[in-house]
Amino acid sequence: MAKASSRTVGIAMDFSPTSKLALKWAVHNLINKDDRIILINVQPPQADHTRKDLFQDTGSPLVPLEEFREMNFTKQYGIARDPEVIDIxxxxARTKGAKAMFKVYWGDPREKLCNAVEDLQLNSLVIGSRGLGPIKRVLMGSVSKYVVTNASCPVTVVKGNQPSNSRH
Known part of the structure; x- marks a missing residue:
């Protein structure tokens, strides 16, 4: 039997509960031994951080997990260190041998996530859905809907936990 080739899977990560849920889903359902996982964070275009001037057009270099743990990464990119994400x-890495990396972009998350698919040659992208109501979705636009429609790779949308109206 031929060995399956490793894949590169992107996870849209804004450190919200739904993006963490998307990461957990991908780890349990999609990531195989030796795959590469890239957490993709999109900062607002007006964000002002040390590295933005250098990498605004291309996004940051790929940052390995070891460097992501360092506090100066937080200062350089304006991203809070998240122990839960680092633990996941x-x-x-320990259980599946997958290699985790991180990349930061600046701009509209819809466009930047679609650009990341091409830039990083992703085999798949996983994104969380905040589950906006129809009015907010019309006013703000749905990032996940845009990405599903425009990305050139398969996209999995992981919905956040919906509160249940009935208890059993």
Whole structure:
């Protein structure tokens, strides 16, 4: 039997509960041994951080998990260190041998996530859905809907936990 080739899977990561849920879903359902996982963070275009001037057009270099743990990464990119995400990635590396990396872009998340698919040659992209109501979705636009429609790779949308109206 031929060995399956490793894949590169992107995870849209804004450190919200739904993006963490998307990461957990991908780890449990999609990531295989030796795959590469890239967390993709999109900062607002008006964000002002040390590295933005250098990498605004191309996004940051790929940052390995070891460097992502460092506090200066937080200062350079304006991203808070998230112990839960680091723990998930450490466990993934230890149990499946997958390599985790991080990349930051600046701009509209819809466009930047679609650009990341091409730029990073992703085999798949996983994104969380905040589950906006119809009015907010019309006013703000749905990032996940845009990406599903425009990305050139398969996209999995992981919905956040919906509160249940009935209890059993």
């Amino acid at each position: 990635l450490d466990t993934l």
